[in-house]
Amino acid sequence: MAEIKAFEFKQCVNILKSTGRKAGNLHDLRDAISKISDKSIIHHTYHYFLKVHVFEYTNDFAHWTGESLEERALSEHLSNIDPYGFENVKDLRNELLNVIDNYLKQFPEPRAAMHDDEFYFNETITLIFHANVRAGNLAEFLLGIRHVDPASIYYHFYEARARLKNRADDFSTWIEDSLKKDGLAERIRAIDPFMHNIEGIRGHIVMAVEEEVKNDMELIR
Amino acid sequence: MIEQYSGISPKGDLILLQKLGERLKDKTFLHINSTREGGGVAEILQRMLPLIKELGVNVRWEIIEGDKRFFDITKRIHNALQGSPEKISDDMWDYHLEVNRKNSQKLNFEADAVFIHDPQPAPLINFKKGGKWLWRCHIDLSNPIKDVCGYLMQYCEKFDSAIFSVARFTRAMPVDEFIIPPSIDPMSEKNKTLPDDEVRKIMERLKIPLDRPVILQISRFDRFKDPIGVVNAYRMVKKYNDCVLVLAGSPASDDPEGEAVLNEVREYAKEDPDIYIDAAAIQR
Numbered sequence: 366m367a368e369i370k371a372f373e374f375k376q377c378v379n380i381l382k383s384t385g386r387k388a389g390n391l392h393d394l395r396d397a398i399s400k401i402s403d404k405s406i407i408h409h410t411y412h413y414f415l416k417v418h419v420f421e422y423t424n425d426f427a428h429w430t431g432e433s434l435e436e437r438a439l440s441e442h443l444s445n446i447d448p449y450g451f452e453n454v455k456d457l458r459n460e461l462l463n464v465i466d467n468y469l470k471q472f473p474e475p476r477a478a479m480h481d482d483e484f485y486f487n488e489t490i491t492l493i494f495h496a497n498v499r500a501g502n503l504a505e506f507l508l509g510i511r512h513v514d515p516a517s518i519y520y521h522f523y524e525a526r527a528r529l530k531n532r533a534d535d536f537s538t539w540i541e542d543s544l545k546k547d548g549l550a551e552r553i554r555a556i557d558p559f560m561h562n563i564e565g566i567r568g569h570i571v572m573a574v575e576e577e578v579k580n581d582m583e584l585i586r
Numbered sequence: 587m588i589e590q591y592s593g594i595s596p597k598g599d600l601i602l603l604q605k606l607g608e609r610l611k612d613k614t615f616l617h618i619n620s621t622r623e624g625g626g627v628a629e630i631l632q633r634m635l636p637l638i639k640e641l642g643v644n645v646r647w648e649i650i651e652g653d654k655r656f657f658d659i660t661k662r663i664h665n666a667l668q669g670s671p672e673k674i675s676d677d678m679w680d681y682h683l684e685v686n687r688k689n690s691q692k693l694n695f696e697a698d699a700v701f702i703h704d705p706q707p708a709p710l711i712n713f714k715k716g717g718k719w720l721w722r723c724h725i726d727l728s729n730p731i732k733d734v735c736g737y738l739m740q741y742c743e744k745f746d747s748a749i750f751s752v753a754r755f756t757r758a759m760p761v762d763e764f765i766i767p768p769s770i771d772p773m774s775e776k777n778k779t780l781p782d783d784e785v786r787k788i789m790e791r792l793k794i795p796l797d798r799p800v801i802l803q804i805s806r807f808d809r810f811k812d813p814i815g816v817v818n819a820y821r822m823v824k825k826y827n828d829c830v831l832v833l834a835g836s837p838a839s840d841d842p843e844g845e846a847v848l849n850e851v852r853e854y855a856k857e858d859p860d861i862y863i864d865a866a867a868i869q870r
Binding site: 378380382385386481483485487513517 | 596597598599601602605728729750753754756757758759762763764765766
């Protein structure tokens with residue numbers, strides 16, 4: 366029997382950098398999105414899930430237009446953008462601009478944000494490191510996933526979608542490739558990344574893996 | 587010390603600190619500010635330096651020295667940066683630079699990374715010899731008096747990078763700007779949970795009654811901490827809820843206004859026997 370490749374839990378820390386650029390209204394926001402660095406677009410979209418996010422929104426642009434500009438319809442359209450559905454940042458940026466342009470055609474004079482509530486364009490430097498937790502089988506994986514920091518769940522569940530060619534998460538990829546448990550992998554892939562916060566994601570994975578471990582134990586018995 | 591944070595800080599943060607310590611163990615860091623006692627910066631450095639040393643990094647802490655005139659000027663600069671209308675004359679800016687020049691002759695800048703905290707020692711950048719220099723701004727720069735901020739930025743823009751507490755305080759600067767939020771150290775003396783018995787003894791010693799709820803402000807006596815506003819808030823609460831107010835603070839040697847603000851608060855509160863003001867409570 367081939368040896369199972371262990372799952373090495375990693376995690377990331379984002380160090381925030383300012384671009385020095387801000388937007389006080391939708392026209393400013395559109396202008397900045399068209400010019401700002403790829404790193405800043407990545408920070409305000411993909412990294413949104415690492416923060417304590419509001420479920421209504423899926424990125425910082427949607428959050429700000431909804432909460433600070435109170436342009437709810439626009440924020441809904443921006444939230445419908447799945448950042449993992451794009452091949453590159455250029456396409457993601459273009460889609461953000463398309464959505465804003467379409468909105469501005471209908472509502473060319475949107476309200477401005479209050480003073481001190483402007484949108485600040487930031488970037489991040491991401492440090493990735495081993496969380497010092499390794500799982501050689503599903504039971505160890507269960508213990509590991511319960512134990513690791515939220516930043517580890519983020520790295521393997523969200524960040525992986527932008528990193529892996531199959532656009533899936535690291536957990537289901539390992540479960541499928543190394544443990545050959547296609548059903549469990551499928552179940553984890555079916556967890557909606559936009560409908561839960563990180564602890565919710567952890568809870569769903571724990572539930573699915575726990576059931577699988579129990580079933581395996583019953584088979585042994 | 588680091589192990590004290592196990593169960594409090596995220597596990598990954600502690601792992602990362604250790605890994606960074608391993609990478610930086612041959613490097614030397616130097617922090618420079620303007621006081622060892624009182625105020626947030628001294629409080630951060632008192633706790634942070636032993637932690638960094640424990641990680642194996644060679645770190646030192648130096649302070650700049652100045653006379654009353656220097657600290658009167660830097661307090662005005664500080665107030666202006668936080669939006670209070672202040673005029674800083676050319677003479678004052680010259681003296682700010684001159685005191686820093688004198689300090690630069692005494693200080694040993696030998697380090698791979700030099701962290702300069704706040705505006706008081708910012709002109710030291712003019713006397714940089716080597717290494718990377720970072721300006722750590724602990725001040726709210728969201729709405730400063732423009733000409734004062736503009737003048738100071740002449741120094742700040744010479745640094746290799748700047749660090750601000752939140753995005754709102756950042757400026758359009760030609761250097762890397764990092765955003766590191768302020769944090770509370772749960773293991774510091776000020777933030778530790780005290781046993782009930784100790785609380786009772788302290789309250790008895792300070793003659794503060796324990797029979798009613800206590801409203802407490804702990805801070806330097808600084809107009810930006812708005813102690814008068816706290817007294818007003820207490821008076822609103824007191825109308826319908828009998829309580830006592832405690833204003834406890836510690837003096838900072840680089841804050842010449844502390845005593846004046848303390849006297850203003852004492853004067854404002856003197857009619858009320860349920861207001862307890864202690865300017866050195868934290869030190870005892």
